[in-house]
Amino acid sequence: MEKRYFKSLALVFSVFASFFASAQEAATRPEMADAMRADGKIYVVVAVLLIIFTGIVVYLISIDRKANRLQNELNELKK
Amino acid sequence: MQKHWWKVLSVLLITYSIIAGFLGEVPARDILNESIRNLYFHVSMWFAMITMMAISLVYSIKYLAGFKRPFDNRANLFAEMGLIFSFLGIVTGTVWAKFTWGAFWTNDPKLNGTAITILIYLAYFILRGSMDDRDKKARIAAVYNIFAFVLMIVFIGILPRLTDSLHPGNGGNPGFSNYDLDSKMRMVFYPAVFGWILFGVWVADIRYRINFSKERIETWKNDILNHLH
Numbered sequence: 001m002e003k004r005y006f007k008s009l010a011l012v013f014s015v016f017a018s019f020f021a022s023a024q025e026a027a028t029r030p031e032m033a034d035a036m037r038a039d040g041k042i043y044v045v046v047a048v049l050l051i052i053f054t055g056i057v058v059y060l061i062s063i064d065r066k067a068n069r070l071q072n073e074l075n076e077l078k079k
Numbered sequence: 080m081q082k083h084w085w086k087v088l089s090v091l092l093i094t095y096s097i098i099a100g101f102l103g104e105v106p107a108r109d110i111l112n113e114s115i116r117n118l119y120f121h122v123s124m125w126f127a128m129i130t131m132m133a134i135s136l137v138y139s140i141k142y143l144a145g146f147k148r149p150f151d152n153r154a155n156l157f158a159e160m161g162l163i164f165s166f167l168g169i170v171t172g173t174v175w176a177k178f179t180w181g182a183f184w185t186n187d188p189k190l191n192g193t194a195i196t197i198l199i200y201l202a203y204f205i206l207r208g209s210m211d212d213r214d215k216k217a218r219i220a221a222v223y224n225i226f227a228f229v230l231m232i233v234f235i236g237i238l239p240r241l242t243d244s245l246h247p248g249n250g251g252n253p254g255f256s257n258y259d260l261d262s263k264m265r266m267v268f269y270p271a272v273f274g275w276i277l278f279g280v281w282v283a284d285i286r287y288r289i290n291f292s293k294e295r296i297e298t299w300k301n302d303i304l305n306h307l308h
Contacts, residue, residue, distance in 0.1 A: 030107040037102075046101045053097060057090050060282070064086075067288040074295050 086281050092274025096123070099267045106261055110179055117175045118264065119271045124168035125193075127275040129231070131161030131283070132200075136228045139221040151217035152290050153283070154224060155207065160283040162200050164275075169193060180245055189246045192234035199227045199234075 033042070100119040108115060138154035141147075172190070173183040184190060206223055210216035239246060 030109045031112055032105075032107050033113045042101055046098055049097050049101075050094065053093065060285070064281075064285050067285050067292070070292045071288050074292050078295075 085277055089274050089277030089281060092270045093278060096120075096267055096271035096274060100271065103267055104263055106264075114175060114179060115264075117171070119267050121168060121171040121175055122268070123271045123275045124164045124171060125235075126272040127279050128161045128164035128168060129235075130276045131157050131164060131279050132228055132231060134280070134283075135161060136224060139224040142217060142221045146214065146218070148213070148217065148294075149291070151221065152294070153287055154221060156283045156286045156290065157279075158200060158203055158224065159286070160279045162197070162204075164279060165193065165197050165200070169197065185245060187239075187245045188242050189235060189239040189244050192239055196231045196234050199230050203227055 096119050100116055105113070105115050135154045135157035138150045138157060142150035142154060172193075176185060176190075177183045180187075203220065203223055207216055207220050210219065
């Protein structure tokens with residue numbers, strides 16, 4: 001009888017201990033933007049950045065072509 | 080199109096680094112938290128800057144070997160591109176420092192080292208601007224560029240490693256290679272660095288072609304003026 005009593009007490013204690021440990025672990029884990037990813041909103045930021053980068057690249061390509069045209073015109077003038 | 084494959088590669092690599100840089104898995108660390116992702120963007124600027132300066136150095140040495148002007152032009156424009164990367168690096172660094180180290184600027188040896196490096200390279204452009212003789216300017220600038228590169232290595236590569244620094248990999252602080260930069264982060268970081276280097280080469284190449292045209296017009300103008308006199 002007494003043995004069973006101890007057994008159940010140990011079980012209760014271990015459950016409590018594990019619960020407490022996991023709660024503490026959650027509190028000490030470095031905070032990351034998990035909610036942002038769970039909501040899916042981080043994709044919005046990625047999309048905005050990609051649009052900005054695309055705009056810059058398109059502009060750079062047009063400058064690249066202009067510089068090329070200028071060089072070609074000058075090369076033809078030299079002939 | 081075949082000539083431009085590396086430009087396409089540059090855009091693809093940077094695009095990949097933006098997508099994987101935000102959505103990829105990163106180690107959870109105290110203080111750094113999600114800002115650890117800045118590694119992909121802030122540190123890439125410095126790697127690109129050092130590469131631009133190294134390319135500039137190579138062109139300066141090539142110029143000194145035969146005094147051909149195009150080499151001097153390339154050296155000048157790559158140094159300019161490097162300077163732009165260094166400005167981007169230092170501004171993004173101050174933002175990151177504010178939220179992790181607590182201040183926009185700390186007396187970290189690497190921060191002061193980069194500030195001195197930027198001043199050294201600014202002096203390169205002032206030196207160029209202060210001389211009218213085209214060839215004399217090119218020769219002195221090329222020699223100074225070698226000196227500037229050596230100083231840059233000393234100030235950002237050697238001195239911060241000898242003293243205590245907040246930066247990883249310096250003064251007993253473990254480098255990213257030890258534990259922070261895990262293999263998943265490497266898969267984003269190195270493509271990002273390579274992408275930005277190619278991007279810098281691209282912009283410097285465009286600048287070179289504009290500069291080339293400008294100098295040609297200048298020569299013609301002088302020829303015509305000499306003809307009239």
